[in-house]
Amino acid sequence: MARFTLPRDIYYGAGAISELKALKGHKKAMIFTGGSSMKRGGFLQKVEDVLHNIGIETQLFEGIEPDPSIETVFRGAEAMRAFEPDVIVAIGGGSPIDAAKAMWVFYEHPEKTFENIKDPFTIPVLRNKAIFVAIPSTSGTATEVTAFSVITDYKTDIKYPLADFEITPDIAILDTDIPLTMPKKLTAHTGMDALTHAIEAYVATARSNFSDALALQAISDIYDSLVASYYGDKAAREKMHIAQCMAGMAFSNALLGIAHSLAHKTGAVFHIPHGCCNAILLPSVIEFNAKVCADRYAVIARHLGLTGNTDAQLTNALIDSIKALNKKLDIAQTYKENGVSEEVLREHADTIAANAVLDPCTGSNPRQIDKEQMKEVLLCAYYGTPVTF
Template sequence: MSIMRFSVPRDIVYGEGALAELAKLQGKKAVIVTGGSSMKKFGFLDQCQDYLSQAGISSIIIDGVEPNPSVKTVWRGAEAMINFEPDWIVAIGGGSALDAAKVMWCFYEHPHLKFEDIIEVGSMPALRQKAKFIAIPSTSGTASEITAFSVITDTENHIKYPIVAADMVPDIAILDPKLPETMPAHITANTGMDVLTHAAEALASTAATSFTDPYSIEAIRLVIDNIETAYKEPTHKEARYNMHNASALAGMAFTNASLGLVHSLAHKIGGEFGVTHGLANAILLPYIIDFNKQYTNKYQLVENVLGINDLAETVRELNRALNIPTCFKDCDEVDFNEEKFTEVLARMSKRAHGDPCTLTNPGQPTVEDVTNLYRKSYYGE
């Protein structure tokens, strides 16, 4: 049996008011990386800077990280870090901000590298020569605050690259459920179903172990029990707390067990059409659970533990309750033009089959399998 590794942040600080942990840091300079205006609008950036100031740490803000962070944005942030020379990098916001900050961190520490130098698993050099990393999620979804993963988009070639490096696991994850209370309902739905996808894929992964399965199962339970309440009642404290914790638990599972075809297909259809990652996952998940059942009994395990009849049908029921369409053809977030879908299908299927997440999917899916899954999830078959 091969030697395995289980890696999570050294410290996970969770609960309402956890943001105040920043006041306890030791250092001189910090860069705060964030996305759009929501963290500023709701006062969280000011709180971060106030807490850092209490710790005697001066800080600057790198903002404007887009929903699908690009290579260009990563380089812009890295250059700001090189000029400011922080010893702490604090990423706050959605998964995109956290993902971008991780790779900015890499290029801050190793400015001689090119983006193509780090896209292969195991190719990133050691970090923490100049700075440590803190991740503070504002959404209960990507679990980037827990994981060794980052997804960066090559906008010129319409490809999303999942970057995997053990050193990108943050030093500290701060889970304050006050932050996700500010999410709009559709973001709560999309990010929450992203959590469910992480947990379900980690559970079925060929790299799953007795270390990762309990986290997967508990995350699935928490999502099923809480996502509708969080969607309908955004300030419901218990539901928000449970969904935020579920995201981290699923992250603990998938960063150590990896993922599967849902993410492979979501990465590539996201790159082609610009659809939100969590929404793509939600649409794809039931189709791929049904496909994977011929290769694994792990879904039956969670069904038995949680007392549900069919995990794929439970996902469909949740999607309906959250107003998530059953197929891409009916999705109006972006223009899923049928002519373009047909045009890119072969290329998209080949790229999805070559995605690193495919390696740990149950069975040995072929390019033809991927093509059929894209067709089913596009037309709702």
């Protein structure tokens, strides 16, 4: 028996924030956001206005940092316990939405510790106190539709991807006006994160016919729109916002692979944005996994109109197309080119590899991997050398 889980409702399109009116009847909403971009763009005010117009009292929790910490999570949970909302609304990029998901757990279950929930599918039943609404501002993480939340332990420099269907939001609002405000670099990084989500979902061990269809459509739409989105095309930005959501629906159910395992661990240590790490890693990971699933990568290549006479040729064509896409997005292909010194690599490579093997995403990778192989994949991504093992 398998399971496929999505939010109950997804509202999408220009001005979709207005659909918060569906929350009429609730009493209190706590709104979570990151920096000032949602306030500057007027989107935070729109959220508050809709909620106030239907009689919902609000309280704002702002300033959630990129790559939110365990400490921020517990601070937010404490604020929720004081305010007692019956709706949680998170607006912004992946960080504030991920943080609010984790805060939700400790709001409803204050007796739990982070250690109690960091392993996959260990989060207790939620929705005893509140439901969750997610409004993404970026086109990449898809946390608005997923069962994941990435939280960083800065004492150990480890990113933990919390994974449980309980933290899948109840309502996702994809207001396509919001991503029009994204800067170019963020558009590139989040777009490559979305592409990695879709490709990893298509080859992951928990894939299904449901996730396959969503992943392939997402891959095609991302290839069609990401470069134009990078250069600010309005229609492309809108298409990317929907495509990344489809990729999220796919990977939330099919799960991911070692590109994300390594991205979680290298991002925290090398201080490189998550999407950029995925862009660097994806070609090397495909080379490693092709030993067991070249036929799946070949399907993706054919779907994109790439050419080749064999599965191996088609897989190589897919890898080359990803590198070409990175170049068009001004993303340097290796960790070395992104400013990571060999000294830092040598100092942390063994620990990164060991932690990446333990990452929850590794279990659903199509090819099994050990610590030494993980380190070799990392080194290949650092130097840009082929993965031949």
